[in-house]
Amino acid sequence: MAFDPEKGLVPARYNRRQLILGSGAALVAVALAACGSDDKTSSTQAPGATEAPGATAAPGTEAPSGTEAPSGTEAPAATEPAGGGKAGGILRVGTLGGANDIIDGQHIVGKSDIARQVTGWEPLLAFDPDFVPGYDNALAKDVTAKAADDFVVTLKDGIKFSDGNDVTADDVVYSFQRMLNKDEALYGGSVLRQVMDETGIIKVDDRTVEFKLLQGVSNFKEALCAYVCAIVPVGYKRFDGDPTTQIGTGPYMLKEFEVGKQSVHVKNPYYWDTGKPYFDEVHIIDFADGDAMINALLAGQIDVAGDIPAASAETVSSTDGYKVLNSAGGGWLTIAMAVDQEPFTDVRVRQAMRLIVDREAMVEQVLAGYGRVANDLYSPLDAAYIGDELPQRTRDIDAAKALLAEAGKSDLTIDLFAPNDTAGLPEMAQLFAENAKDAGITVNAQVIDGGTYWGDEYLKRTFATDYWGTRNFLLQVAASSLKDTAPYPDDHWPPEGSTFEQDYKDALAETDDAKRKVITDKMQKELYEEGGLIIPFFQNLLDAYSTKVVGLVERANTLNLDHYGRGWKNLYFSE
């Protein structure tokens, strides 16, 4: 019996809660301030409800209110892709999935669900490659802020659903009503409910919808960029056996789906982005195991593989005809020191701990090299991020020892907790315990059962580990750095006497981008100097593909496979 109760409970390296990048949680900024605990997870199917998006756009770069933003800057493509490729064929995609797969235009559980969701549905706005809310891959041609709590969305002309019906304001209203519906338990829902209710969704005319929010949300556009904040037709329901019900605006529409096995998607004949998509069909095939997925790729049974094991990257890149897509991501793991508990009430102890950690070694050993060294600040994809402008913190045992001696903690002994169900956290804790020996202190890495770890003691421990996706700085603050209101206050920040919370409120209310940047700079500097989080690295997104497939770009991203080729429409075969 290959059933090991210890190993068996480790959910491979893919933790569902880590997958939920880019979900509707962008609104968290405001929402979390008042987030009731029962709203965090409305159903067991949606443990990632509060895991946030790749929402990282710089507030400073948002289009000025009231101006017509450029729409459709991409030239209409010819039926044959530019650059010598060939339209047609079947793209076979390998993803990690299994029996808990779903298809829903506004909800996901695992990575394979994301691959399918972006195939069939699109949001009102979408992040540009530089993480600014844009219109290129989205359904709105304009989003204008009449006030900080009042946004008007105008749909692009001529957009149709895959059944040929026009996308109208009614569909937008229904889509947001569905997300707000508590019973649907959709990712975006729990946070959307905090900033709007049904009465705030107002149809102005056939192509225009006005959102009157419950309070000012200066970064509402970023929320609209979340890929699960997608538009579905009136009456839409989750896949329940009949593929013809899965109507969306995306490049492909569902033809067949067998849960845990594969789905077949065919071209959406009414797709609005002229000339696209190129493939006749897309087959999304589930793999339980990353190594089997790599074998399938190298045997020519699939063309692209999303989220591959780091150990297989070398094999792929050394094989002719195959390439690795190694994209910078924004996800991170952290070691959190509770700033209101001994010994971390003393800022010198916190600073010492940040000097003890060997960041390069962690990237090598925890991420197999597929990541970047971080500087104890989060939100690297946010244009307001200053972690790369501040001096890179490096290992300095002498300085750490000096700080510990000053604080009278030279012989410190402390337990560092990690759960056994989240890949990376035990390794990080154990590595840190090793690092600490050099500074003369004793850190005991306590790797405990996941169920116990995330139970009553979670977020109460003095010294513990946690994981996060990537999100905008202010969203992340609301999620984890405000101890009284954040749902996950890892380090119990801010300490007594800090102005951090007031700064946060000021930043949220500040509509002038330059002025807001001044405030967020100050906040990040405070976290950098005195914060309770050790953030050793950011994780990369690692995929593999056959060189027959053209169009994948290696760039900073929140979703695998270059945002799944934006629903595969940007990809085509070279011949």
Next chain:
Amino acid sequence: MSNNRGVLLFIARRLALGVLTLFVVSLVVFAATQVLPSDPAQAILGRDANPTSVAALREKLGLQHSAYYQYTHWLKGIVTGDPGDSFNAQQPILDYIGDRVVNSLFLLVLASVVSIPLSLWLGGYSARKRDTAFDNVTSNTMLGLASLPEFVVGIILVLLFSVRVWHLLPAVSAIGIGQGPWSDMKGMVLPTATLVIGAVPYISRVVRASMIEVLESDYIEMARLKGAPEKVVLWRHALPNALGPVFQVIALNIAYFAAGVIVVEALFNYPGIGGALRDSVRVRDIPVIQFLVMVLAAVYVVTNLAADVATVLVTPRLRTRMQ
């Protein structure tokens, strides 16, 4: 007549023992999944748990009841053929993984159909050609293969036939939507071969040893002396007497297949119970885990039972002792 009664009594006794074994297994399985170090609801919800969602899930899972009630309720479901609903898929377990059980059985049957005759022939022939070059080569090869775990065998086969040397066979199973594994026989080759390579060394070595022992016995010499042709000696006199131990090994190997498919299925992305077990463990789908473990335990018990009965039936000594 009395002869038959003895055998029937024996079968009845073994059946009762098998049921008892399964009952003990059910206790262990239930205890293992229910008395894990933390609350199952908390374990399922993980980081995003909150008191409301944990309470709701506990109710859904029936955790508010006593362990005794939970166990008897579950056992009753298993016995009456209604193992309950998958927690994850929210539909009856049988609907949810019925296809996967069929797929795994198909792989198991295919591996057995290939490996058992092959082992009998290889073992029997080696016994007859004892200490010849053929025997030495096959014996050593079998010994070498027996020392390889099936995932190593599988990986080597994939590297050889799919990925690196030749591109002859698919590296993973590619069963289309709504189709059975028989629709992709090319994709069955490597998974089946992996299991066969895992099993043949064991069975053939036992066949060989058993055959040699029988061939050296007095009654074989007697048969030869009275002038019976070698074919008759082998098939009529030797083989039936050599089969007893072989049945035991075959039973062990079928049981081994049942567990081996879990590894092989992962390696070849084959949609069987191995994948289902893995998925259900990952999402803490406790009812499905319990059901699958019981199915695997039942395969063990039934094959061993069948082997014992078959052994008794082909062995006159054992059969007559029961009178």
